[in-house]
Amino acid sequence: MLDPSRILERCDALARHSELPGGLTRVFLSPESRAASELVLGWMREAGMGARLDAIGNCAGRYEASEPGAPCVMLGSHLDTVRDAGRYDGMLGVITAIECVHALHAQKKRLPFAIEVLGFGDEEGVRFGTTLLGSRAVAGIFDASVLSLQDASGVSMEKALRDFGLDPQEIPRLGRKKGQVLAYAELHIEQGPVLEAEGLPVGVVTAINGFSRLRVTLKGEAGHAGTVPMRLRRDALAAAAECVLAVERIAKGDPELVGTVGRLEAKPGAINVIPGEVMFTIDFRAPRDELREEAVSRSLAEAGRIAERRGIKTQVEPLQSLGVTQCSEWLMVQLERAVAAEGVGVRRLPSGAGHDGMALKAITDIAMLFVRCKAGISHNPAEAITREDAAIGARILHRFLSSFDAGHRLSA
Ligand SMILES: [Zn+2]
Secondary structure, three states: OOOOOHHHHHHHHOOOOOOOOOOOOOOOHHHHHOOOOOHHHHHHHHHOOOEEEEEOOEEEEEEEEOOOOOEEEEEEEEEEOOOOOOOOOOOOHHHHHHHHHHHHHHHOOOOOOOOEEEEEEOOOEEEEEEEEOHHHHHHOOOOHHHHHHHOOOOOOOOHHHHHOOOOHHHHHOOOOOEEEEEEEEEEEEEEOOOOHHOOOOEEEEEOOOEEEEEEEEEEEEEOOOOOOOHHHHHHHHHHHHHHHHHHHHOOOOOOOOOOOOOOEEEEEOOOOOOOEEEEEEEEEEEHHEEEEEEEHHHHHHHHHHHHHHOOOOEEEEEEEEEEEEEEEEEHHHHHHHHHOOOOOOEEEEEEOOOEEEEEEEOOEEEEEEEOOOOHHHOOOOOOOOOOHHHHHHHHHHHHHHHHHHHHHHHHH
C-alpha cells in the first residue's frame, strides 16, 4: 500500500547527501549525487523494477507490463538540486512514482503498459549552466556540443561523465522513439502560492510557461561624482533604473505575465564615480508565446527611448528563449478524474517554472500534477509539504496509472 511516511522519510534520506553541510546542494555527477542515485536504484529494485544508472547519470527503472516489452508510461522528475535547496523540488516526484510502483508490485499487479521511472541526474543546470540534461538525453535531443562545457573548476562535462564511470558515446542511444512512451507524467511541488491560497492540495498543470532571457548593456560616460553637473551627465545606472521599472510596469500589464530583472552590475562601481556602464538581465515568462514576445519587444523599445533621451548607447543580447510547452488535454482529463475521485476540487494552473516535461514533449504527450507547498516557497531550505498532501498526491498518481487509458487520446 502507499505509504506517505515512507515518501517523506526518503526525501529526508536523499537530503542527507549534500555538499553543503547543514543544507542541501547536490549537483550533477557529484559524489553526493552518486550516493543519492544508489539509494534511489535500491528503492526502485525493492519496488519490483529493473533499475540502472544510464549513460547520462539518470536513475532509470522499469516495471514490466503484463506483456513484456510493451510501451511505457514514463513517470519522473529530477534528483539534482539548486544551491541551498529544499528537499522536495524534484525528489518528491521520483519517490512518489517509486511508491506507486511499489504498491502495484505488492499487489502483484501488472498493467497493460510498462511503467518507467526516471530520476533525472540534471534538470537545474547548476554545474554546467545548461538545464534538462537528463531528460534531453531520454528524449533524444541531447546536444553533444554541451559535453565540452566546463564547470567552475574547469572540468568538462565529458570528463565528469567519464570520471563518474559513464560513457558519453552511449548518450545518443538513450533517446526513446515515439511510440515507446505513451505519456510522461510528473508530480512536482507547485513552487508557487496559488494552491495554498485556494485551499487545494493539488492542481493539474495546463502548460509550462515559455521564457525569454536577455542581457542589456547600457553605455553612458563615467565621470567624477563631484565635478560633473547633473545636466551634463550620461549616467548608465540612472537609465538602467528607469528600464527596470519599465520591465516591472510592462509585466504588471497582464496577470499571466511575469518579468524580472535579476542581475544588475554597474561599472566602475565606486561611490564617487558616475556609473559609465551597466549590464542587466531581463527574464519574461508567460503561458502564451505572443504575450511574452510582445513584452520583450515593448521592453526593448522602452529601453531604447530611455537611453536615447539620456544620450546612452544600448546593446541587447538574447540569451535563451523557449516557447510554451502544452500539457495534453487527454492526459489532463485523466488526471482530473483521478483528482475528483479523491474528493479534491479540480484546479488547472500553468507552471511558471521549467520542468523536465519541456524536453520529453519531443517524444510524447506530457502531464503534470502540482502538490501544494508551504507559502509557495521553493529553491530554499524552508521548502515544506504536509504528510497529508504527499498522501493525496501519491493516491492521485496511483489512480491515474491504474486507470490510464492510452486509447483515450482526444483528437486535437
Ligand atoms: Zn524541480
